[in-house]
Amino acid sequence: MEAASSSSNRCSYSYDDYRETTDWLLSHTEQRPKVAIICGSGLGGLGDLLDNKTVFPYKDIPRFPTSTVPGHEGQLVFGSLRGRQCVCMQGRFHFYEGYNIHTVTYPVRVFFLLGVETLIVTNAAGGVNGSFNVGDIMLIKDHINMPGFAGQNPLCGHNDERFGVRFPCMSDAYDRDLIALAKHTAEEQGCGTFLQQGVYCMLAGPTFETIAECRLLQLLGADAVGMSTVPEVVVARHCGMRVLGLSLITNKVVTDYASVEKANHEEVLETTRRRTQDLQRLVSHLIAKI
Numbered sequence: 265m266e267a268a269s270s271s272s273n274r275c276s277y278s279y280d281d282y283r284e285t286t287d288w289l290l291s292h293t294e295q296r297p298k299v300a301i302i303c304g305s306g307l308g309g310l311g312d313l314l315d316n317k318t319v320f321p322y323k324d325i326p327r328f329p330t331s332t333v334p335g336h337e338g339q340l341v342f343g344s345l346r347g348r349q350c351v352c353m354q355g356r357f358h359f360y361e362g363y364n365i366h367t368v369t370y371p372v373r374v375f376f377l378l379g380v381e382t383l384i385v386t387n388a389a390g391g392v393n394g395s396f397n398v399g400d401i402m403l404i405k406d407h408i409n410m411p412g413f414a415g416q417n418p419l420c421g422h423n424d425e426r427f428g429v430r431f432p433c434m435s436d437a438y439d440r441d442l443i444a445l446a447k448h449t450a451e452e453q454g455c456g457t458f459l460q461q462g463v464y465c466m467l468a469g470p471t472f473e474t475i476a477e478c479r480l481l482q483l484l485g486a487d488a489v490g491m492s493t494v495p496e497v498v499v500a501r502h503c504g505m506r507v508l509g510l511s512l513i514t515n516k517v518v519t520d521y522a523s524v525e526k527a528n529h530e531e532v533l534e535t536t537r538r539r540t541q542d543l544q545r546l547v548s549h550l551i552a553k554i
């Protein structure tokens with residue numbers, strides 16, 4: 265008999281589930297995107313910029329996870345950005361919302377079966393590196409999978425070789441050529457002065473970090489902290505997609521007991537509003553070069 269703890273993080277989806285979702289999408293759009301974009305909170309405006317859009321609310325897509333939050337239903341947008349066919353997730357699934365880790369990453373396997381080769385992920389993150397400023401854009405060069413340390417890795421359970429190998433390498437998770445291209449594009453687009461590179465650490469959330477936790481993250485070598493992205497990247501790398509990750513530094517984490525600053529969602533949203541255009545410009549020009 266299997267232990268309760270191992271069955272609780274076992275993937276409940278079969279290859280046929282992902283296949284059914286994919287085949288439905290393929291039969292409802294002529295578009296065959298090679299690039300997928302997962303938009304972080306408040307960064308979904310990129311999807312609105314696509315030309316020749318075909319929009320599928322998540323609730324209409326067979327087997328696709330749906331949002332439990334009224335007004336945040338989410339949709340998959342197919343279309344082209346500067347002449348390149350893309351598919352864009354407007355609304356992602358967060359672990360802290362109560363989705364299991366396999367549900368959070370369900371769309372990534374669908375992207376793979378659709379023929380997507382490159383995944384671009386954006387997120388809002390707290391600045392752990394003391395030299396970062398609010399409003400900086402950080403190219404993710406590596407990650408720390410903190411939920412993975414606690415057994416919440418989306419690849420736990422049976423490995424289906426049609427997606428990838430049992431023990432995938434993660435030392436090359438973030439594509440170096442894409443990072444170089446993003447750097448170059450950022451400079452061209454006038455974003456060079458607020459561009460950073462660093463290590464993103466995912467925590468499960470939904471609590472913001474304590475002061476002691478932020479100090480620990482600094483000791484661990486994290487430059488930014490957030491509540492998303494890593495599970496999707498792990499699944500994308502498992503099936504061989506190239507990945508580019510961008511964190512918008514929406515706030516500085518608090519590491520000083522004398523500080524009266526408090527991490528809060530309003531500041532996150534305010535910074536996102538301020539920088540969303542820059543991020544969209546950077547990503548759309550970058551996609552044109554991929």
Ligand code: HPA
Binds near residue numbers: 391472
């Ligand atoms: N911590 C965790 N997640 C976040 C933060 C933060 O400070 N800012 C935006 N997302």
